[in-house]
Amino acid sequence: MNMIHKLAARDERVLYIGSDPGAGTLRAMSKEFPDRHLIEGISEAHIIGMSAGLAMEGYLPYVNTIATFLTRRCYEQVAIDLCLHNLPVRLIANGGGLVYAPLGPTHQAIEDIAIMRALPNMTVVCPADADEAARLMEHTLDWPGPIYIRLAKGGDAIVSKAEHGFEIGRAIVMRSPGDVLMVTTGIMLQRALAAADLLAAQGISAGILHMHTVKPLDTEALMRAIQGVKLVVSLEEHVPAGGLGSAIAETLIDNLGGGLPAMLRLSLPDRFMHNYGSQDSLLKKHDLAPGSIAAAIQRSLAAPEKSSSQLHST
Amino acid sequence: MIQISPHAEAAQACKLDDRSLYLRRLVLRAVRSAGRGHVGPALSLIEIVRVLYDDVLRIDPRSPRDPDRDRAILSKGHGCLALYALLADRGFFPVSELDGFCGTDSILGGHPEYGMVPGVEASTGALGHGLSIGVGLALAARMRGRTYRTFVLLGDGEINEGSVWEAAMGAAKHGLDNLTALIDYNKLQSYGPTDYVMPLEPLADKWRSFGFAVEELNGHDVGALRTTLGQVPAVPGKPTAIICHTVKGKGLPAAESNADWHHKNKLTDNELDAIRVAVGDF
The missing domain is CATH 3.40.50.970 (Thiamin diphosphate (ThDP)-binding fold, Pyr/PP domains)
Known part of the structure; x- marks a missing residue:
């Protein structure tokens, strides 16, 4: 401000x-x-x-x-x-x-x-x-x-880096893509970084593309980052409809047609929150804390035949 | 029981002069071409828009973006046929554009669009937006030390919208005496009488209590409009509201105060004949 x-x-x-x-x-x-x-x-x-x-x-x-x-x-x-x-x-x-x-x-x-x-x-x-x-x-x-x-709450852990620069509409590769590519926006970046560490400890390499600008979406960066990954994961503090996950899915469909990569959309559920507590406690409750994110990605990698919506529902 | 304002009675009785009849012919020319249009809401507005564009606004059709021009926003965008008639007549675009009204590639749609129609200051159509935009324009003039004035035309049904009253509070807060709201008080909205749909009285007191200087007049009386609009602000340091008592569909006996003419889809041969009798051939 x-x-x-x-x-x-x-x-x-x-x-x-x-x-x-x-x-x-x-x-x-x-x-x-x-x-x-x-x-x-x-x-x-x-x-x-x-x-x-x-x-x-x-x-x-x-x-x-x-x-x-x-x-x-x-x-x-x-x-x-x-x-x-x-x-x-x-x-x-x-x-x-x-x-x-x-x-x-x-x-x-x-x-x-x-x-x-x-x-x-x-x-x-x-x-x-x-x-x-x-x-x-x-x-x-x-x-x-x-x-x-x-804007988020303020006081969130500083994870962005000056050397990455900033341009509206230009996504930032925070970690190079590996088996998995996580695409984040807002404060889900902090959770993704922690989840990537947890996955690394399990031998799973997870990259992170930080999509600070959801519109216009950086199609070029997304298409580059998905090369060779087994699973694309969207992470957002938002209902499933119409947010970052939707934007990514739309972009992949528009640019790939067939041959879509496996995708897992991690978001809040499609309902109003009737719980209180804190931002962090609600994110945990809805499986958007690092441990839950890493676990959902592991499950998805282990069961690629399941649709992401089945994996998402809890 | 609502008291009938003498201005409302005068509006009923008011005779139209040649220019007012000519402008109505332009409106009806567009309606005939398109086979549709908001006839009633345009005809109640004609004299208000006419006096604004003929006598009040400092504007030059050759330089429609002049930073010092006066601004006018038709917040009741569905009355656009009256605005189009004046803009065409004043040379903002050729009169022949009226024949394309609502056509696929026309610049003239059923609501006016900024950037499409020369002389249109804001896209309107959804109600309750124009006065806030006008507050922004008027405040910008104040902050920049510019002398242009801002006029916003509102419908009576439109002021059911709460945002109008938010804007009224904002205008009064800033003491925007370079802002004038003109209310086309034809007392008939889409469904029926305003006092049935959502009673507005005491309307002048409402605007006064929201911090406006208020004038009331017969909105078809060209002389009264010239005098009152020529003297804004009515009170220095306050925004002005001018309540213009009008008749919906004014000038077409069949359409006057007839909710069925709020929006007309097609005109029958009989109706066209009646229009010719009322306003002359077109």
Whole structure:
């Protein structure tokens, strides 16, 4: 979030627009650039439309609130005011996935990637950690069209690396593909790295392709990375429909036709979460902790004739 | 019981002049070509759009993206036939484009599209979007020190949408006196009377309580529209709402205040004859 202040200092087009964020959000920016730090009330539909108007006049609004309110509440405004007009508004979504676990299903963004990805002109990015989010923000000044940025909790282990660089729409090979290729987005990268270590201890080499940008999906990197692997695994903190796993499956079908590689989609189940606890405890509960991921991959390798949906259901 | 505004009665009685009849002929020309169109919602709007484009907006059809131009957004996008008639007449595109209305390769669809139709500032059609966009445009003018003004045309049915009132609060919060909302109050939405579908009264008090300066007038009275629109903002430091009492389908006796003419799919020979009697041959 502080990146917005830094960008505002460099580029006078940058605006911060919050609905009713936590007290003191971007306080330093509100002092230095009071005219470009706007708090507009719990009125997401209006805020998106207003941001469209501001973007039509050359501003770069960074709109920030909780992910579910920025997607479900004002979907028509996002679709029409932002995507149909193809305006450079940045949607900074707090609490992607299960971050708000204790607050229940109204606050858990579990289908946001699917519904944002479905919109023409929308770009969808899910950084894995704060360093990667900061690198992403550098690229948001000049990217055309709207961007949905799914932020995690903050304080996640830093696993992204500066030497990998960052470009919107360019996947990052975190580990070279082996028997298995895991494709991750957001904070599933941390789980995949730990799962890869567990698999390595069992003699299974697992590569990791970090697909921080789910749309546009980096088809070239994906097609390169699947060469010679026995199993492609998608990992996402999202329902099975329409997210990263769907995007990968669609891309493989579109580019390969027949001869598809074996694929395992690991995701949340197709239901609202009626459990609380923490993001981490819910991920564990739904078999998205490293141990469960490694075990699911081992099972899949051992039983390649089973369909991934059978393997997925628990 | 709702009191009938004298402006509403005046709107019923209001006679149309030659230019208003000519603009209606343009609308009906497009409807005849396409075999369809939102007739009633366009005909209630004609005088409002006419005065805006003839007398109020600082615009130049030769430079439709001039940064200093006044902005007008037709938030009730289904009234686009009135807008198309004015834009064509003012030279934003050839009048002959009206004959392609709703055609596969036409620039003129059943709702106006930004980037497709010269002079259209925003794509509208889904209701309840335009005023928020207008707030953004007006706020940008303030922040940039620009003098352009923003006008947003809203339908009465449209303001059932909660987002309109979110936008109204936002406009008042920022004291956007460079923003004017025009409400086409024809008192008839798709299903039937507004006071049956979702009562709006006391409408002027609603806008006033949301922080707007409010004017009311007969929305077919070209002179009253010129005077009131020529004097915005009605109160410095406040956004203005102008409640325009109109008649849905104004100018076609068969269509006036008739919900069946909200959207017309085909015109019969008898209806075409009646239109010729009402507005002249077209």
